[in-house]
Amino acid sequence: MRTRQLDKTYDPKTVEARWYQVWSDRGYFRASPDNPGQPYCIVIPPPNVTGSLHVGHALNHSLQDILIRWRRMQGRNTLWLPGTDHAGIATQNVVEKQLMAEGSSREALGRERFIERVWQWKAASGNTIIAQQKQLGESCDWDRLRFTMDEGLSKAVLEVFVRLYEDRLIYRGERLINWCPRCLTALSDIEVEHEDVKGKMYSIAYPLEQDSTVTLTVATTRPETMLGDTAVAVHPDDPRYNRFIGRKVRLPLTDRTIPVVGDAILVDREFGTGAVKITPAHDFNDFEAGERHQLPRLPIFDHRALLDSEGLKTAGVYADLISNIAGNPVSKARPQIEQALKDRGLLVKVEDHKMAIGKCYRCKTVVEPYLSPQWFIKIKPLAEPAIQAVERGRIRIIPEGWTNNYLGWMRDIKDWCISRQIWWGHQIPAWYCRSCNSRFIHEQLTTSATGTPITRITLLQGAVPIVARSAPTQCPECLGHDFLRDPDVLDTWFSSGLWPFSTLGWPERTPELKAYYPTSTLVTGLDILFFWVARMIMLGLKFMGDVPFRDVYIHALVRDAEGQKMSKSKGNVIDPLHVMEQFGTDALRFTLASMASPGRDIKLAEERIEGYRNFANKIWNAARFAHLYLDGPRTSGPLNERSFPDRWIVSRLNQTIETVGFELEAYRFDRAAAALYHFIWHEYCDWYLELIKPSLQDAASADAPATRQTLVDTLETTLRLLHPFMPFLTEEIWQTLPDHGESIVVQPYPTPDASRRSADMEQQFLLLEQTVSLLRTARVLLNYSPGQPIQFVVAHDDATRREHLKGLQPYFAHLGRGTADLIPTSSWPTKNLLRLVSEGLSVGMTVAGDVDLQKALDRILKQQEEQAKEIGRLEGKLASQDFAAKAPPEVVADHRQRLHSLRGDQSMLASSETQLRAMRGV
RNA sequence: GGGCGGAUAGCUCAGUUGGAAGAGCGCUGCCCUUACAAGGCAGAGGUCACAGGUUCGAUCCCUGUUCCGCCUACCA
Numbered sequence: 001m002r003t004r005q006l007d008k009t010y011d012p013k014t015v016e017a018r019w020y021q022v023w024s025d026r027g028y029f030r031a032s033p034d035n036p037g038q039p040y041c042i043v044i045p046p047p048n049v050t051g052s053l054h055v056g057h058a059l060n061h062s063l064q065d066i067l068i069r070w071r072r073m074q075g076r077n078t079l080w081l082p083g084t085d086h087a088g089i090a091t092q093n094v095v096e097k098q099l100m101a102e103g104s105s106r107e108a109l110g111r112e113r114f115i116e117r118v119w120q121w122k123a124a125s126g127n128t129i130i131a132q133q134k135q136l137g138e139s140c141d142w143d144r145l146r147f148t149m150d151e152g153l154s155k156a157v158l159e160v161f162v163r164l165y166e167d168r169l170i171y172r173g174e175r176l177i178n179w180c181p182r183c184l185t186a187l188s189d190i191e192v193e194h195e196d197v198k199g200k201m202y203s204i205a206y207p208l209e210q211d212s213t214v215t216l217t218v219a220t221t222r223p224e225t226m227l228g229d230t231a232v233a234v235h236p237d238d239p240r241y242n243r244f245i246g247r248k249v250r251l252p253l254t255d256r257t258i259p260v261v262g263d264a265i266l267v268d269r270e271f272g273t274g275a276v277k278i279t280p281a282h283d284f285n286d287f288e289a290g291e292r293h294q295l296p297r298l299p300i301f302d303h304r305a306l307l308d309s310e311g312l313k314t315a316g317v318y319a320d321l322i323s324n325i326a327g328n329p330v331s332k333a334r335p336q337i338e339q340a341l342k343d344r345g346l347l348v349k350v351e352d353h354k355m356a357i358g359k360c361y362r363c364k365t366v367v368e369p370y371l372s373p374q375w376f377i378k379i380k381p382l383a384e385p386a387i388q389a390v391e392r393g394r395i396r397i398i399p400e401g402w403t404n405n406y407l408g409w410m411r412d413i414k415d416w417c418i419s420r421q422i423w424w425g426h427q428i429p430a431w432y433c434r435s436c437n438s439r440f441i442h443e444q445l446t447t448s449a450t451g452t453p454i455t456r457i458t459l460l461q462g463a464v465p466i467v468a469r470s471a472p473t474q475c476p477e478c479l480g481h482d483f484l485r486d487p488d489v490l491d492t493w494f495s496s497g498l499w500p501f502s503t504l505g506w507p508e509r510t511p512e513l514k515a516y517y518p519t520s521t522l523v524t525g526l527d528i529l530f531f532w533v534a535r536m537i538m539l540g541l542k543f544m545g546d547v548p549f550r551d552v553y554i555h556a557l558v559r560d561a562e563g564q565k566m567s568k569s570k571g572n573v574i575d576p577l578h579v580m581e582q583f584g585t586d587a588l589r590f591t592l593a594s595m596a597s598p599g600r601d602i603k604l605a606e607e608r609i610e611g612y613r614n615f616a617n618k619i620w621n622a623a624r625f626a627h628l629y630l631d632g633p634r635t636s637g638p639l640n641e642r643s644f645p646d647r648w649i650v651s652r653l654n655q656t657i658e659t660v661g662f663e664l665e666a667y668r669f670d671r672a673a674a675a676l677y678h679f680i681w682h683e684y685c686d687w688y689l690e691l692i693k694p695s696l697q698d699a700a701s702a703d704a705p706a707t708r709q710t711l712v713d714t715l716e717t718t719l720r721l722l723h724p725f726m727p728f729l730t731e732e733i734w735q736t737l738p739d740h741g742e743s744i745v746v747q748p749y750p751t752p753d754a755s756r757r758s759a760d761m762e763q764q765f766l767l768l769e770q771t772v773s774l775l776r777t778a779r780v781l782l783n784y785s786p787g788q789p790i791q792f793v794v795a796h797d798d799a800t801r802r803e804h805l806k807g808l809q810p811y812f813a814h815l816g817r818g819t820a821d822l823i824p825t826s827s828w829p830t831k832n833l834l835r836l837v838s839e840g841l842s843v844g845m846t847v848a849g850d851v852d853l854q855k856a857l858d859r860i861l862k863q864q865e866e867q868a869k870e871i872g873r874l875e876g877k878l879a880s881q882d883f884a885a886k887a888p889p890e891v892v893a894d895h896r897q898r899l900h901s902l903r904g905d906q907s908m909l910a911s912s913e914t915q916l917r918a919m920r921g922v
Numbered sequence: 923g924g925g926c927g928g929a930u931a932g933c934u935c936a937g938u939u940g941g942a943a944g945a946g947c948g949c950u951g952c953c954c955u956u957a958c959a960a961g962g963c964a965g966a967g968g969u970c971a972c973a974g975g976u977u978c979g980a981u982c983c984c985u986g987u988u989c990c991g992c993c994u995a996c997c998a
Binding site for chain 1: 925926927928933934935936941942945946947948951952953955956957958960961962963964965977978979991992993994995996997998
């Protein structure tokens, strides 16, 4: 049993890479449906394939790895399935930026070559995050790495699309959608971020057709959209305006007249002027109002959100105005419209107004409601079962508080726009017969942002798609062979929505699906609850007939030390790789776990990580200590024949095992981490190791062989208990212990054992701790140096405790660094003695030499004061009739007991005070 | 506008059936005591946001207020 020499400080760098390689080579993370044990499966929330690991990933992944390693050690058949996401818009943007730097563009390249280029980029940078995940110690089954654009997953996407289409849950239609004029694509509702801004409210007068002296004043925050107005709405019950309903107003700056309609839904009489302009082509509410009143839609912006001359012409805008504003963005056009209205005396007033504007979550450009044909998923039929699954507890959301959030969103869910006008992604499996649809295929010659001439193909509303798993060869209508494939791709979340089953092989019926679906736990951040989690639930239920996971654990967002969201532009990001380099991976993992309190964001500062680096080092040194003494003989006799420290630490360890297991079951990583930290540092290191030193250092000690065994056993068990949190350190140390097996990774996780518990030892320990603490305090008060041996006396009011103290004597003598006499206080010296008191326990320490007793006196006085306050409080309560009558008897008894003990302490302290004053000669 | 969460030591946060306020970090003092100075020991520091209510008793339960977050929303 040769033990290795350990360095004085733990050096994570050399250790981490080495062990990860070993674990990997030995295939510990490899899963198989044939493995024994109840399956436990987590699918990773796939990070962007071309991204790199940020601290949010580090948190998300650390927690998953803790769960997986814990379950693996418990003997479950674990699978942690890794993968990456193609992140359509984001990735396309990155590659486009590269092209731009080269003076090229995706249009110049063409679709096919552009996509090739993205694959190249994926090949070049796609492994970055995977390597970083390994650095974090993630025990994923890397052989099963999946990518949303893989052949298998693409097949799943195709299958789902076709089936949903066949079930009439996917449809194509011209709707107002959120459009990013920079990405030039539609976005789903939740891809729009709302931001409060200070805007202006413009009041514009619309003269009545028959009598231009009478005007109807409407209010708007976007005056330029008035050019596309097709009606004005007033409330049907509003006496100010309802007589106008059915009449017409002249739309300023145009040659059009538009009707006044009554609409109780759109109009809030209290707001603004009480009259609302309706622009169905550029506002979601107006779109719906337009449907109610069969109003025409007049788009006046193009796809880049520039005023469109064709549209303006159609809208009957004055030609001279068109020539001024066509091609202008809103920022330029608005003042021009404002001026034009002012010139005609139709701008009634402009007021400050705060409002929310929508921005593209990828590029922060202001999104425009834009009328265009898109693909949608009819979501209500899918949402219904997804609501029930959560309501009925088939899926548990943790912390529970988010459940209502989920349900609320699901109940009010809108159809999901799934088409994106980009190239990188799963192209929609829809084809159009060119001859049958010739009227609907609109090809427009235009130029790209970089000036490349391009053809924009728009498939107008009315085009009839053929949706199929593969390209059709013949048109069933005209028997033609010329097809145009829908150029749009699917929202990335469409494919990630299939993740829990597509990664397991669906639509094939694989053994993996059978074993691991439904997966056990999903770990994710709140930000993608709707984007991803909700959609996985809907699609999982639809296509697998069962929920995709049992538990959804939602963790916090990681912020900087000031609570600011981390962002590259703010420069406040904590780079997990840098942190791992600096403090070690285990320290980072433990930090994140310990800060993962539910419902609260994590404010991360490097000092915290440094603190846990120190913790790692503490453990390291505890192991070094153990190694100093492990060479001697070891015997493992029955527990009850072992020494007090041994039995105590075994009991405490047992408690810690119980706590950690309990907290992990409840996803309380923070509490599990705190329990480990406290046990290891403040019980094992601070007390146990100190308590056993005399025995270990005494060659003649009878306890030593059993203590050596307890020492190594408890250390070994603690390492296993800690391993999911700090995998590298624990493996490194564990391998140096005698009689070790192959790897700690595949060792059983500790389980509590009631026979190891000893309430008696724990209670005696508290007495010991109390005694030692008083001794140490006295030593400091009297300025005795820590090493200087002291003579002291100890007594206790309580007979049982006195008995215990007898047995504990060698321990507190050792920890107090001195000799201790257990004698009744009545026989204590009356001179030159400092006496400290606590809960019936008294310790006395000889005052020698010329010491300043003021500090000691101050402490006594302070304690007296505190106790007097507490005595007063207890006396007050006990004097109350109500308290005696209504409080539970055990509480009353407890209060009496405490009062009694405090009074005893008070009299002791009084005599101590008297002595001190006498010694000072005051 | 609606919903949710938070307000506890200088800082970050625990506090689970209401019955003596806790941790980590930081701070002060003393110590290089043969595992660890990335350490040890001892300390200081809190009308548990505010105001009411329920209760014998409230950090905890209820109501209201203030101040922060977050989510959500079509007030033009």
